[in-house]
Amino acid sequence: MIVDHLKPPYYAVIFTTVMSDDTGGYIETAEKMEVLAKKQKGYLGIESARKEVGITVSYWQNLDDIAVWKNNIEHAEARILGRKKWYKKYQLRICKVEREYGFDNLTSN
């Protein structure tokens, strides 16, 4: 799903990952974290795709909201498991969305 209803400025967390071979329990935890993120203050939306790398972009009202979500206990536990088990490598970027352009071809099927 594309998140298309936001007005800058707001924040994006770009989380790019390469998985390890041991993905047991990963999907369940990822889904749980998404459900949990949606309940957080300042959460604005999420976009996700995977091929060789996975890219998940979550959108947030401000840096404080991102910090609170980072320090959420269940999220912190999932992150420890992620580093121990699921992720071979990742990069996480915190960005301020300054401008935004959208296109929606309503005539397309």
Add this chain to the structure above:
Amino acid sequence: MIVDHLKPPYYAVIFTTVMSDDTGGYIETAEKMEVLAKKQKGYLGIESARKEVGITVSYWQNLDDIAVWKNNIEHAEARILGRKKWYKKYQLRICKVEREYGFDNLTSN
């Protein structure tokens, strides 16, 4: 491929897309645009993934470099074709990367 050698601040362009049914010529043009982007001043890297949505994040030194790439003739022509033909919907966000964290499990295979 994960881009992991950059130091904030720099810029990220998050391009999220939903394809139409008519994808003829898309892959060739997308590859050509990636080759062309890499030759631009201020280009720093690209990350890309696709499932239901496609997410491509390109990284740039500054906003001027992004504007020059936006105005590149071949890029502009590809963008027109994209709106006419390949994309059902897209969202493009220009963001300032303020912080970055990396993890690389060198002990993993």
